Amino acid sequence: MVIDELHDRCGEWLRGNGPQSDIVMSSRIRLARNLADFPFMRRCNDIDRANIESTVRERLTGSPALSGLNFFNVADLNTLDRQLLVERQLISRELSNGEGARAVAIDSKEQLSLMVNEEDHLRIQVMKSGLDLDAGWEQMNQVDDDIESSLTYAYSPKLGYLTACPTNVGTGMRVSVLVHLPALVITHQIEKVFRSLQKINLVVRGLYGEGTQAMGDFYQISNQITLGKDEAAIIDQVSDVIPFVIDYERKARQFLLDEKQNDLFDRVSRAYGTLQTAQQISSEETMYLLSRVRMGVNLGLIDNLEIPAINQLFLRTQPAHLQKIRDTSMDTDRRNVERAIYLREQLKREEN
């Protein structure tokens, strides 16, 4: 696999075929891990960083659960390729913007990603389409065991896995579910739902993680606490609450269908119309409009589009993807024009 093939692929989180995938885009588990033989990242010099990177790469090559992984030397990638990986949720912005030796290993399905030298020595991520934390955990457990058989983790019998930031100590685990909640946004119930989630120590974030704005009515719901609970309990905590969120969103959609059908159909239809006729459009507005169209398709208000096609458009209209597709570097103004052209092309193609 080479980077230049990625932008044409679907990517796990947009496949749209997992359980409850009308509302849940993806389920993601990540573990923060550090190697016992090296200082934490903040105390590493350039040589330490290079040693960590080469150690991980060497030890993991040939490991059964990790066979077939593609290693990318992130420091060697250009800005566009790094941004492409961020847009695909395969690396974090921190790893992309970082300095010194750093890497990512990715499987061909883009379900597994292993960041080296991010905030911790290792950040392992497993992603599944739809709501499927059990499958995610099963794969993650296997991967974690495999890695631990080749590398010695920094571990305290009392605290658990040791991490650069105290908030990750213990399991080092974050469980995130990416949900699409347009009806809760439209009916102004989203804040109420978030407050309820905060009360039970769940965190709500935007699409691209900490500190990012919610875009296109997408929200990541994840656990706050990593210490004092085992992995199964953390997964249960998130797994138990997501069905309620799904249920609220479904009820809000039904309410809109029953009580505000003209309003709802109008929003959806105008969003679709704007995507088909805009001559320049930002990625934020594209997300916002695609979100409305996605809900419309799920509710049967638009019948000539398929969810996977819309999911793909969310990704392929992002700045790096668009530049990869057009095979040229473009500034913001040019991208906004090219994005509008691309959307018109694709929507026309989908319609036929």
Add this chain to the structure above:
Amino acid sequence: MVIDELHDRCGEWLRGNGPQSDIVMSSRIRLARNLADFPFMRRCNDIDRANIESTVRERLTGSPALSGLNFFNVADLNTLDRQLLVERQLISRELSNGEGARAVAIDSKEQLSLMVNEEDHLRIQVMKSGLDLDAGWEQMNQVDDDIESSLTYAYSPKLGYLTACPTNVGTGMRVSVLVHLPALVITHQIEKVFRSLQKINLVVRGLYGEGTQAMGDFYQISNQITLGKDEAAIIDQVSDVIPFVIDYERKARQFLLDEKQNDLFDRVSRAYGTLQTAQQISSEETMYLLSRVRMGVNLGLIDNLEIPAINQLFLRTQPAHLQKIRDTSMDTDRRNVERAIYLREQLKREEN
């Protein structure tokens, strides 16, 4: 001619075939006149009003310039019919909402309208498509002479024609030109133009006259002063300045084409897209969007629509017209849905 035929007709001010009709919708002249033998309206009782109405009707029937006029007893018309006449600019809101005996006489081309018992006993209006005040004045002069040969006007040798409101004393004339200035609005120059017009005693109003908001980038430019100048001087005052306004608008359009083409095309195209896909839409938003589309057609950015068709849509999407077309009474919500259906039907038809 019966009222129920009107909504299917074009109407003079939307014909779109007069001079400069890409920017000037219509030229309108109105005279305020009162009969010497009756008190001003505010001092009339019901019997006076009825007498004025019957006197005018009787004396003018058979008058050469007024042959073929259709008299409508406004007091007998239902709300919808009165509103239809307001939307077509054939009667004022004041006449529509007034009480007691009142009437309007209209020619079949809708160029001439004669209101009886509005603020003055007589309000005579002549309307021409595009910028054509000379033709308007020629017709008006003839009509005014004809009426004066059958009726005695209240006239003072010192002041001129006497009117209910002192602002109309003298010539009793208002000259109005309805202009479409979307590019001056987009480039934020419209206020500057208005301030210049005010300095030379011209007034700028919305589409439906005094106290109405500008809608769809349409503005009426008219004289303020009726006293101390003769009719020709008032017409010259307006005629002389309109070419400058047209020129400013043309320059603003050219600037947008040269410097902001993506932006301009985007606005126009999105407006068209929204008109084609909205599932409910107010008449205000319809005006706003049609205004953008109208400019787009005039600038060659949309090539499958014609100006007269767009002009017609401005009128036929107004509340009373829409109800007449659908032949049923509808509340606002229902109208907003039906308006969207009508727009989609018509735009699809125009495209084919």
